Amino acid sequence: MRLDDLTTNNGEWMRGSGPESDIVISSRVRMARNLADFPFISRTTVQDRERIESILHERVALITSENELLYLDLSKLEKVDRQLLVERHLISREHAEAQGARSVAIDGSEKFSLMINEEDHLRIQVMQSGLDLDGVWEQINRIDDLIEEKVTYAFHERLGYLTACPTNVGTGMRVSVMLHLPALVITRQIDKVFRSLQKISLAVRGLYGEGSQAMGDFYQISNQMTLGLTESELIRRVSDIVPMIIDYERQARDFLVKESHENLHDRVSRAYGILRTAQTISSEETMHLLSSVRMGVNLGLINDLNIPAINQLFIRTQPAHLQKLTGSDMDTSDRNIERARFLRRYLNKENGSHGAAEHN
Amino acid sequence: MKCQNCDKPATFHITELTDGKPQELHLCEDHARQYLTESSGEPTPASGMAALAQQIAIGQTAEDLAQLDQQACPVCGITFFEFRSQGRLGCPHDYVCFQKQLEPLIVNIHGESEHVGKRPSRPAGGSEHRTQLIRLRRELKEAVDEERYERASQLHDEIQRIESEES
Numbered sequence: 001m002r003l004d005d006l007t008t009n010n011g012e013w014m015r016g017s018g019p020e021s022d023i024v025i026s027s028r029v030r031m032a033r034n035l036a037d038f039p040f041i042s043r044t045t046v047q048d049r050e051r052i053e054s055i056l057h058e059r060v061a062l063i064t065s066e067n068e069l070l071y072l073d074l075s076k077l078e079k080v081d082r083q084l085l086v087e088r089h090l091i092s093r094e095h096a097e098a099q100g101a102r103s104v105a106i107d108g109s110e111k112f113s114l115m116i117n118e119e120d121h122l123r124i125q126v127m128q129s130g131l132d133l134d135g136v137w138e139q140i141n142r143i144d145d146l147i148e149e150k151v152t153y154a155f156h157e158r159l160g161y162l163t164a165c166p167t168n169v170g171t172g173m174r175v176s177v178m179l180h181l182p183a184l185v186i187t188r189q190i191d192k193v194f195r196s197l198q199k200i201s202l203a204v205r206g207l208y209g210e211g212s213q214a215m216g217d218f219y220q221i222s223n224q225m226t227l228g229l230t231e232s233e234l235i236r237r238v239s240d241i242v243p244m245i246i247d248y249e250r251q252a253r254d255f256l257v258k259e260s261h262e263n264l265h266d267r268v269s270r271a272y273g274i275l276r277t278a279q280t281i282s283s284e285e286t287m288h289l290l291s292s293v294r295m296g297v298n299l300g301l302i303n304d305l306n307i308p309a310i311n312q313l314f315i316r317t318q319p320a321h322l323q324k325l326t327g328s329d330m331d332t333s334d335r336n337i338e339r340a341r342f343l344r345r346y347l348n349k350e351n352g353s354h355g356a357a358e359h360n
Numbered sequence: 361m362k363c364q365n366c367d368k369p370a371t372f373h374i375t376e377l378t379d380g381k382p383q384e385l386h387l388c389e390d391h392a393r394q395y396l397t398e399s400s401g402e403p404t405p406a407s408g409m410a411a412l413a414q415q416i417a418i419g420q421t422a423e424d425l426a427q428l429d430q431q432a433c434p435v436c437g438i439t440f441f442e443f444r445s446q447g448r449l450g451c452p453h454d455y456v457c458f459q460k461q462l463e464p465l466i467v468n469i470h471g472e473s474e475h476v477g478k479r480p481s482r483p484a485g486g487s488e489h490r491t492q493l494i495r496l497r498r499e500l501k502e503a504v505d506e507e508r509y510e511r512a513s514q515l516h517d518e519i520q521r522i523e524s525e526e527s
């Protein structure tokens with residue numbers, strides 16, 4: 001596998017399958033680990049970072065998977081390629097923009113990625129489409145054990161796994177579920193839901209930002225604390241609350257269908273219409289409209305599109321993906337034109353293939 | 361349909377659920393955004409670890425804080441001031457040498473101070489032992505820089521010995 005294959009692949013979390021996948025986009029667990037015999041990243045020398053990279057590279061290569069591992073040296077990658085990996089959630093923005101020796105190993109189906117020399121020496125991440133945190137935990141635990149067989153992680157008898165930032169100490173584990181909650185946004189109940197989540201120490205954030213406004217009505221729910229609970233308890237905390245939010249979202253959708261059907265149908269149809277005909281469109285507007293279309297598909301208001309196809313569009317209309325597609329550096333206005341062209345081609349062809357008889 | 365607050369087209373149709381009866385609002389993107397953010401009111405807390413770390417300064421006299429800020433980790437050399445301003449620790453030993461200051465911070469973040477989850481299969485003592493390599497490598501570099509070759513050679517041997525204890 002090569003990096004360029006990623007642009008046309010259907011990554012794991014965009015597959016749109018798995019339990020509750022009409023509302024749950026993906027389940028993800030991330031673990032932070034550090035080697036005991038090196039300083040944390042902020043105090044490393046150039047040589048330290050190179051040694052950490054080569055030690056962990058060697059260990060990571062031992063991980064067996066059904067798919068081939070793609071190993072990328074981020075210090076040698078073009079900016080657009082690093083951004084592509086961020087858009088696919090395979091590396092963090094910080095990892096993309098950092099300096100010095102750093103790398104990532106990605107499994108061919110994009111189910112897991114191992115970031116070396118991120119904020120911690122090693123960040124292991126496993127993702128799965130739909131709601132399946134137990135499955136994800138099983139996989140990440142196996143990978144963690146496999147690496148730990150050969151290296152000594154920084155570990156404290158009482159505090160557990162030691163991390164560069166005290167917010168991650170203990171298990172070093174962040175459990176998160178990404179949800180699509182358009183009906184809760186429309187009915188303005190989303191803030192209420194989030195305030196109650198914060199009371200039980202769960203954090204909420206939008207799809208791409210740190211605390212920024214959620215794009216496309218995607219929200220990520222994760223545990224805030226990492227110490228004082230076992231890994232299974234952390235998984236349980238998040239997975240217990242998700243069905244309740246799913247239920248709220250379903251109720252809000254039912255409400256809209258019953259009480260406000262024309263408005264809802266109108267919103268969905270207009271969104272679809274704009275996406276199929278626009279000549280220039282921003283990333284933000286695209287996300288916003290795709291969100292309505294996605295809900296429309298789930299509610300049976302649009303019948304000639306499926307969820308995996310829409311999930312794909314959320315990613316492939318991002319700046320780096322568009323740039324890779326056209327193969328040239330573009331400014332914002334060129335990109336908006338290119339994005340609209342891509343959407344028209346994709347959505348009108350999608351229809352064409354379903355109604356092929358008409359065109360014969 | 362026009363936005364009910366201006367002349368732009370209404371692209372947002374918000375259904376207000378409060379007060380029993382559903383109420384429809386038709387707004388342009390800008391007004392909808394304004395509407396949705398106004399009522400969500402709560403100020404965003406100053407985020408990030410650096411902000412949290414700054415809290416350590418609260419309740420300290422200027423003199424005590426100045427003294428605390430100068431304390432440095434014997435292993436990696438980070439000062440408490442550097443941690444406080446960056447919000448990132450310098451090495452695993454910081455959890456030991458700044459324990460007194462970190463403890464309330466950790467309890468503040470996690471509500472707990474004891475790890476109950478997974479443990480490495482090898483004994484934890486080995487981890488602390490290996491952390492000493494950070495100090496030894498730093499001392500070796502200093503010895504070489506200062507042309508103290510006898511000391512450098514001792515350190516080199518000691519580093520090799522500890523490194524080879526691994527696996």
Ligand SMILES: [Zn+2]
Binds near residue numbers: 366
């Ligand atoms: Zn307006």
Ligand SMILES: [Zn+2]
Binds near residue numbers: 434435436454
């Ligand atoms: Zn230190």
